[in-house]
Amino acid sequence: MSIRRHSVIPGFGLASGVAVTYLSLLVLIPFTALFLRVGNMGWGPFMEAVLSPRVIASYKLSLGASLAGALLNVVFGLVVAWVLVRYPFPGRRFLDAIIDLPLALPTAVAGVTLTTLYSPTGWLGRFLEPYGVHVAFTPLGIVIALTFIGLPFVVRTVQPVLTDLEGEVEEAAACLGAGRWYTFTRVVLPTLTPALLTGFALAFARALGEYGSVVFISGNMPMKTEIAPLLIMTKLEQYDYQGAAAIALVMLLMSFMLLLGINLLQWWSGKRYASK
Amino acid sequence: MPPNSYISNAGRRAVQDPKAARWLLTGVAVIFLLLFLVLPVLLVFVGALAEGVGAYLRALRQPDALSAIWLTLAVAAVAVPLNTIFGVAAAWAIAKFQFRGKGFVVTLIDLPLSVSPVISGLVYVLLFGARGYFGPWLAEHNVQIIFALPGIILVTLFVTVPYVARELIPLMQEQGADEEEAAVMLGASGWRTFWTITLPNIKWGLIYGVIQCNARAMGEFGAVSVVSGHIRGKTNTLPLQVEILYNEYSFTAAFAIASLLALLALLTLVIKHAVEWQARRAYSRPQEENVA
Structure with a gap:
């Protein structure tokens, strides 16, 4: 990497000035307000706000549904990425193009649409209802919404690794007598593992904070289908700023730990590549 | 292959x-x-279109729908240019220079992506809400930020901070500073260097970043929902209008508004793929030179 200590290029003062001022006003100061608000609470009220049964139930639901959604995305994301990279079939380019749809489609639209699809009279719900599978207004509906929202993360992190995967390695395995399944589990899958884990963590992190696509399909019953971000919303509507800030802080800590995990994974996979 | x-x-x-x-x-x-x-x-x-084209067009011509369209366009018209200027400035500083605290700046840029939209709205309520830090002062001076247009613009700015910057930083880092250094040493001014050297190089990445920024600005729901107050015809953006109509069981009208947002999403995807295709074509030539 090139070192640019003394640069002849002008504009550092202006560019960094604009960037730092903008970030301070828009990001740094508001988040300081959050920490100050929680800091002024005192330990007792804070614990009471973040450990009440209704709040604990919402963490459990948010974590559990996000985990389930991210795991589903690992399985289906791998299959989708594999098929899109390896098998030519009509319509492949179209399907590849719409993978990013969940990132482009406003979450409220996704929420309203998924709820209608899976409602007892909806296009999909009417086939599930006779078998006693209720999706809308249950935790299963939340998992479906979070799977939808997390899909691009796994596919888009696995796809480039799969494209770069050199055919020679698989050929070598085949020449040495390995069957196709053996080659996949022993040669291909280990190479994809860091990307799969990164995709999993990204999908999980996104799902944890997701609001728009979930609130419609979840039904928002306290203790049952109420996610943590919705609880923050409820507290705010009651002008309980401190309670809202306290729950937000706990969620921020969860996201922070996930981000740390993602960075460690990327460092680990970078090392694996370097050591090759 | x-x-x-x-x-x-x-x-x-x-x-x-x-x-x-x-x-x-x-x-x-x-x-x-x-x-x-x-x-x-x-x-x-x-x-x-469940109730026909006529009902569809009527739903879009409702005064509330029209005001939601205008509000959404106005918010994007402020948020997208500001974040584009910020994104270019931040990428210029981060990609072309070495300085202390660069990692922290990058973390701040990424932060809005890893925070729940509800929390993004919350931090602004804590500052400017009725019981927020500046709430009493604002009330005294008759300035309303939360439950009004400024609040919606602020949270939209916040959630769309990363898009242009994140697209440009890796691109500009990869391109290095050699061409700009050459231009400056040959006597070009900083602005001229930017307009004639840097901008053509980052064109496609910039377009893609702006498109993504715009899609998020027009479609943001959670954060705007926290600060908007849901005042019909006044502080309802398109996504909030979808929510209100849906909750009132006006499904056709809700989907009519939603169809505008879905069209925007599809258009964003089409432009994204066109840009990627162009970028591959544009960058495949210089890469051959770099190999030598």
């Missing part, structure tokens, strides 16, 4: 998946994507 010629047919078969597996996996992937991605988009348009 033609298979390598030195592999026999038997060898090629050994590195290819069995036909049954190919069919099964392709089937699973196609059905999954149809159910999860295609069907929802289809439903938006079917739902919007």
Whole structure:
């Protein structure tokens, strides 16, 4: 990497000035307000706000549904990425193009649409209802919404690794007598593992904070289908700023730990590549 | 991709998946994507046109719908240019220079992506809300930020901070500073260097970043929902209008508004792919020179 200590290029003062001022006003100061608000609470009220049964139930639901959604995305994301990279079939380019749809489609639209699809009279719900599978207004509906929202993360992190995967390695395995399944589990899958884990963590992190696509399909019953971000919303509507800030802080800590995990994974996979 | 010629047919078969597996996996992937991605988009348009084209157009011409369209356009018209200027400035500083605290700046840029939209709205309520830090002062001076346009613009600015910057930083880092250094040493001013050297180089990345920024600005729901106050005809953006109509069981009208947002999403995807295609074409030539 090139070192640019003394640069002849002008504009550092202006560019960094604009960037730092903008970030301070828009990001740094508001988040300081959050920490100050929680800091002024005192330990007792804070614990009471973040450990009440209704709040604990919402963490459990948010974590559990996000985990389930991210795991589903690992399985289906791998299959989708594999098929899109390896098998030519009509319509492949179209399907590849719409993978990013969940990132482009406003979450409220996704929420309203998924709820209608899976409602007892909806296009999909009417086939599930006779078998006693209720999706809308249950935790299963939340998992479906979070799977939808997390899909691009796994596919888009696995796809480039799969494209770069050199055919020679698989050929070598085949020449040495390995069957196709053996080659996949022993040669291909280990190479994809860091990307799969990164995709999993990204999908999980996104799902944890997701609001728009979930609130419609979840039904928002306290203790049952109420996610943590919705609880923050409820507290705010009651002008309980401190309670809202306290729950937000706990969620921020969860996201922070996930981000740390993602960075460690990327460092680990970078090392694996370097050591090759 | 033609298979390598030195592999026999038997060898090629050994590195290819069995036909049954190919069919099964392709089937699973196609059905999954149809159910999860295609069907929802289809439903938006079917739902919007359920009562005919006339009802669809009438739903879009409602005064509340029109004011939501205008509000959404106005918010994007402020947020997208500001974040574009910020993104270019931040990328210029981060990609072309070495300085202390760079990692922290990058973390701050990424922060809005890893924070729940509800929390993004919350931090601004804590500052400017009725019981926020500046709340009493604002009330005294008759300035309303929360439950008004400034609040909506602020949270939209916040959630769209990363898009342009994140697109440009890796691109500009990859391109390095050699061309700009050459231009400056030959006597070009900083602005001239930027307009004639840097901007053409980052053109496609910039367009892609702006498109993504715009899609998020127009479609943001959670954060705007916290600060908007849901005042009909005044502080309802398009996504909030979808929510209100849906909760009132005006499904056709809700899907009519949603169809506008879905069209925007599809347009964003089309432009994204056009840009990627252009970028591949534009960057494939200089890369050959770099190899030498």
